[in-house]
Structure formats: C-alpha cells, structure tokens
Amino acid sequence: MTSTPVAPQLARRGFLALAGGAALGLAGCAPPPSQATHSAPAKALSTAPPPPGTSLSVAVRTARIQLAESGLGKELPFTVSEWPNLSAGPDIIQGFRAQAIDLATNAGIPPIQAHAIGVKARIVAVQLRRKPTYVFATAPGSSLARVEDFRGRKVAFSQGQAQGVVVLRALKKAGIPYDDVRLVALPSTQFLTALQSGQVDVAPLGEPTLTKYLDQYRKDGARDVRTDVVDLLTVLWAPTEVLDDPAKAAAVRSFVPLWARGSVWAWEHSDRWIDAYYVKDQGVDREDGRRIVTSLNKPYFPARWDEAIAWEQETADLLAEGGFVPRFDVSTLFDRRFEGLAAQAVAAPYREGS
Numbered sequence: 001m002t003s004t005p006v007a008p009q010l011a012r013r014g015f016l017a018l019a020g021g022a023a024l025g026l027a028g029c030a031p032p033p034s035q036a037t038h039s040a041p042a043k044a045l046s047t048a049p050p051p052p053g054t055s056l057s058v059a060v061r062t063a064r065i066q067l068a069e070s071g072l073g074k075e076l077p078f079t080v081s082e083w084p085n086l087s088a089g090p091d092i093i094q095g096f097r098a099q100a101i102d103l104a105t106n107a108g109i110p111p112i113q114a115h116a117i118g119v120k121a122r123i124v125a126v127q128l129r130r131k132p133t134y135v136f137a138t139a140p141g142s143s144l145a146r147v148e149d150f151r152g153r154k155v156a157f158s159q160g161q162a163q164g165v166v167v168l169r170a171l172k173k174a175g176i177p178y179d180d181v182r183l184v185a186l187p188s189t190q191f192l193t194a195l196q197s198g199q200v201d202v203a204p205l206g207e208p209t210l211t212k213y214l215d216q217y218r219k220d221g222a223r224d225v226r227t228d229v230v231d232l233l234t235v236l237w238a239p240t241e242v243l244d245d246p247a248k249a250a251a252v253r254s255f256v257p258l259w260a261r262g263s264v265w266a267w268e269h270s271d272r273w274i275d276a277y278y279v280k281d282q283g284v285d286r287e288d289g290r291r292i293v294t295s296l297n298k299p300y301f302p303a304r305w306d307e308a309i310a311w312e313q314e315t316a317d318l319l320a321e322g323g324f325v326p327r328f329d330v331s332t333l334f335d336r337r338f339e340g341l342a343a344q345a346v347a348a349p350y351r352e353g354s
Contacts, residue, residue: 050250054251121237123334136203154184156202165231
C-alpha cells in the first residue's frame, strides 16, 4: 500500500486505514450523527444461560489462550464457532460489518470510528489501563529524541486504532498542532514496514512488536521515545444485532466474566502466560517476555463505567476537533446492561486497585 501524507484539512472525516485491502471508509463518507446514532436496546438482559446450539465468533486471541491454559474454557456455556486471528480496529469493524465477528476486544477508539461510519456496535465490558501501552519508535538513523522533535516529521497514524489517539494526545500535550506534522495514513500492521523503509520517521508500537523492532534496529540508530500518554480503555464490544438477539446476548453475558477472570489468571500466573503467549504464540524469548509482562498494567475492571465514558468522550471530542469524526454523545456506545459483570467476576484487588 502506498501512503500519502495527510495534507492540512484534507477531508479527515472518513480517513480510515485500509483493512485487508478493503476500505472501511472514504473521505466524505462518514454519515452525520443522526444517521449513526445507536438506540438503546429495549430488552432486559436475561440472566439465564444461552440456549443449546448458541454460538459466537469471538475475535479475542488472548482470551482464547488464557481460557485454554487456565481451564476456564470448560465453563463456556456456548460454542465458539471461530476465534478469528484479528485484532486491529479496522479489521474488527469490517468483520462486524460482514457479520463474521460477534464479539471482539479493542481499545476505546474503534467503537468511535465504527459509529462515525454507521457500523452499529456497543461496548459490553471495560478494563482500565493506568500505564502507557504504546511507545513511539523511530526509524533507523533518526535523530528524534522527544515528542517535541516531531514537528515537520512523518508520523504513522491509524485513525481507527488506539495508536491513532495516542498520536493525537501526545501531539496535543506537546503543544504541536496536527498541521505541524505529516500524518501518514497506515494500518498499524504496516507501521513496522514503514519504519524499516523510512516511509515514516516515527510510529507508536505496542508489545511485543516494540521489543522485536528495537532488538533488530537499535544498532542502526532506532530508539524509543517514551511518553506518559495513557490509552485508558480495553473494551469488549459487539454488533448491536448480536446484542439484540436474546440467545447471543446471553452468550456474551456469560463470556464477560470469563474474559475478566482469564486476564487475572494471566496476571497471577505470569510464567505460564509468558510461555504460552509471548514465547509460543508471539515468538519472543522468555527474557523479553518477562520484561514485557513487568511493564504491563495490572488488570482493573471498574464496577461503574463513569470514568471510562468520560475518557471515551474526551477521545471522541479530540478526534472531532481534528475533523476526523462528527461530534456525538459517546454514552450511546455503552450497553450498560452489562455494567459491573466483569468487576463482579474478579477479586477486590482487581476492582479497586490500579
């Protein structure tokens, strides 16, 4: 894919990365808020188990491994028809649109982007992260050492993913207007290639990608530029048509506590998690796996979503200020019938700590 730096005021609304070669949105295609509003589900959430034969396609790779390793998967009262190996926001949105994914996990920004292009979906569980998740990595040979050095440089940017909002928040905190950098529209899956080739000067990377990249290119002058910008939310979300189906909604309701318990299991059994996920699944060595896990956030599931909604509104407003999405009330993204289910499933230190 050839990337073009985003010119100032160049129809940012609809400026979506391409997912798997399929454009989720084109400049000028975002519907006005009135066309993309999400009406609250009318039906109360049943506490009964899902009926026999219920199945979901669940795009939560970490949960698949956690449930298998911990044995929690035996408690699933429905069939997982598929565990799609997809995680990038644009890919998930496309999966929702194609009715190929029933439930997924992402950061807070993909639901905002989905709303902007008329894909109706809702958040059913929230995990808060108090420490930065992404670190800026520079291209080999770059002289960049701090965010203030980004002026005039090419910065990898994916509007529909967490990395995009990390870029916007970091620039705002450094007092750099969007027009003072060259935002290069790319899906995060292409950030590494763009850094390696010099297509961009800097890109936000998460683990274990950051470790793999710096291990290979630090000797060539690549470096990390750390900030205190926090990407607060990890969410479970699902298309509204899934949540409006009583059987599937019951399956989602039963999955939320297991998702939370799986995250806690991984935190409390870090050696097994490092081996199962970072070493066997992600291909990093155990030493790097231990360092990555040490840098991660303790899982925290709030009983109330007020803080999450406020952060999501701030994020949506930030995107609207840049002309990327229309303004709207993000509370419509949260299905509060599910509020508290994750917190109720874990011990107090994972509800009340940070």
